[in-house]
Amino acid sequence: MSREAIESFVDEIRDELPRMRRAFAIMHAWPDDRNALLEAHRLTHSIKGTAALVGVHKLSEIAERQEALLEQLLDGRLTMSDGLRDTLERMADFIESFADSLQTGSVPEAPAPSAIEVKTIVMAEQVVGFREEALAALRELAEKLDNYRCDLTRWDLLADVRRRVHSLHEAAAGEGLPDFADLGRHAEQLLQRVLDRTVPPSENAADCLQACVDALEQRLDRDLDEAIRQLLHERLDELCDSSSKELVESEVVPPAASRVDEPNDGRSAVVSEVAVQAVSPDSVELDDRGELSEEMLEVFTEEAEDHLRQIYSAFTELEADPSRMSSIQEVRRSAHTIKGAAGSVGLRLVSKLSHRMEDLLDVLFSSQQPIAASTLALLYDTTDALQDLVHGNFAPEGMQVTVAQLFDSAESRWPKAESRYPFPHWRSSTR
Numbered sequence: 001m002s003r004e005a006i007e008s009f010v011d012e013i014r015d016e017l018p019r020m021r022r023a024f025a026i027m028h029a030w031p032d033d034r035n036a037l038l039e040a041h042r043l044t045h046s047i048k049g050t051a052a053l054v055g056v057h058k059l060s061e062i063a064e065r066q067e068a069l070l071e072q073l074l075d076g077r078l079t080m081s082d083g084l085r086d087t088l089e090r091m092a093d094f095i096e097s098f099a100d101s102l103q104t105g106s107v108p109e110a111p112a113p114s115a116i117e118v119k120t121i122v123m124a125e126q127v128v129g130f131r132e133e134a135l136a137a138l139r140e141l142a143e144k145l146d147n148y149r150c151d152l153t154r155w156d157l158l159a160d161v162r163r164r165v166h167s168l169h170e171a172a173a174g175e176g177l178p179d180f181a182d183l184g185r186h187a188e189q190l191l192q193r194v195l196d197r198t199v200p201p202s203e204n205a206a207d208c209l210q211a212c213v214d215a216l217e218q219r220l221d222r223d224l225d226e227a228i229r230q231l232l233h234e235r236l237d238e239l240c241d242s243s244s245k246e247l248v249e250s251e252v253v254p255p256a257a258s259r260v261d262e263p264n265d266g267r268s269a270v271v272s273e274v275a276v277q278a279v280s281p282d283s284v285e286l287d288d289r290g291e292l293s294e295e296m297l298e299v300f301t302e303e304a305e306d307h308l309r310q311i312y313s314a315f316t317e318l319e320a321d322p323s324r325m326s327s328i329q330e331v332r333r334s335a336h337t338i339k340g341a342a343g344s345v346g347l348r349l350v351s352k353l354s355h356r357m358e359d360l361l362d363v364l365f366s367s368q369q370p371i372a373a374s375t376l377a378l379l380y381d382t383t384d385a386l387q388d389l390v391h392g393n394f395a396p397e398g399m400q401v402t403v404a405q406l407f408d409s410a411e412s413r414w415p416k417a418e419s420r421y422p423f424p425h426w427r428s429s430t431r
Contacts, residue, residue, distance in 0.1 A: 006102055009054045013099040016043045017092055024088050031080040041070040047095060059098050066091045137168055138217045145210050152201040161209070162191040168216070180219050186236045187212040193240055207348050208235050214340025231296055232344050281400040287347045289392050300345045304390045307334035311383050315376065322370035331379070332361040338386065350389045353403060356410050357382050378409050
């Protein structure tokens with residue numbers, strides 16, 4: 001290729017690179033700006049083609065990798081992020097450095113991202129996208145399971161949960177999250193067996209499924225504790241092996257307190273008179289710790305203690321600054337973790353009480369208002385009760401009264417018009 005052609009090619013690159021970098025900056029600042037993305041793609045495609053024509057194949061190869069990334073942004077398989085912008089900028093640096101070397105005969109100063117680096121970036125961005133979608137789906141599943149627990153004859157809810165769990169574990173397998181996929185697949189097996197009426201619907205099954213959802217949500221942030229993961233699989237196996245005889249003997253009747261009329265304003269629900277009665281201490285079922293694995297209880301207790309300490313520490317911060325939203329979020333995260341871990345080892349009451357605490361914290365955070373002293377006192381009392389339940393350090397009748405009072409106190413602070421759940425959700429959760 002003639003020197004004139006090379007010079008013309010280099011001039012073209014120097015003209016196009018500033019526009020390409022401007023497009024990258026716009027794409028990063030305004031990810032929905034499709035015009036900038038199309039401009040970056042057009043410029044990259046032009047450099048790729050011209051480089052191939054003048055015989056600069058290394059440069060054409062790098063431009064082709066860049067073009068592939070931009071095409072994935074165009075069709076929605078990737079979203080713009082700091083890491084992706086950095087990769088695109090490094091590719092542009094290499095193109096510029098290579099163009100300079102064509103004139104000077106030197107070695108390009110800027111290294112080009114390797115094919116492996118580019119693939120790693122793509123995979124990381126895809127996992128981030130999956131995480132966001134999965135997190136939203138899991139939270140929706142948790143709400144559906146809560147509603148299902150109120151009425152174990154809601155086969156439509158259960159079928160919807162099964163479909164969503166199936167989609168999640170299939171997507172997780174494709175994203176290289178085998179433990180997430182395995183647990184989701186196992187949970188789907190239980191759901192299908194309940195739907196097939198070969199396993200009896202029960203609160204125990206609903207609790208196990210809820211624990212699986214909580215564990216899957218935790219997996220999106222970090223690796224699951226192996227002991228907890230194994231226990232969940234064992235509980236799922238046990239439930240899947242439930243005999244059809246149990247199904248015949250158990251008639252599932254929706255609790256009277258679970259009846260809710262149609263919402264009257266799109267947000268709140270009109271609750272029947274039965275549902276607004278106070279929680280009876282006799283309806284609070286305490287966990288039988290004697291039926292649980294001592295090893296798993298020890299693992300759970302150690303983890304729960306860490307989170308309880310974090311909760312008390314956050315309460316101290318809230319006493320000093322009631323508007324400290326980060327502390328409310330910290331308490332919520334710890335309550336959420338205790339809820340999931342308790343459900344996985346079979347401490348249903350600990351899980352339910354943590355769940356109510358988490359629900360209230362969600363409302364507090366959403367309001368963005370300073371926490372009232374009375375509400376903070378309720379959270380303190382709830383945490384004290386959780387600590388006693390975690391260690392099994394309580395008198396049964398006294399704890400039943402305490403938990404019933406905590407549920408009633410929490411409900412009195414629940415904003416009816418904004419509640420994610422109608423009051424029967426609270427009632428049924430104590431049974």
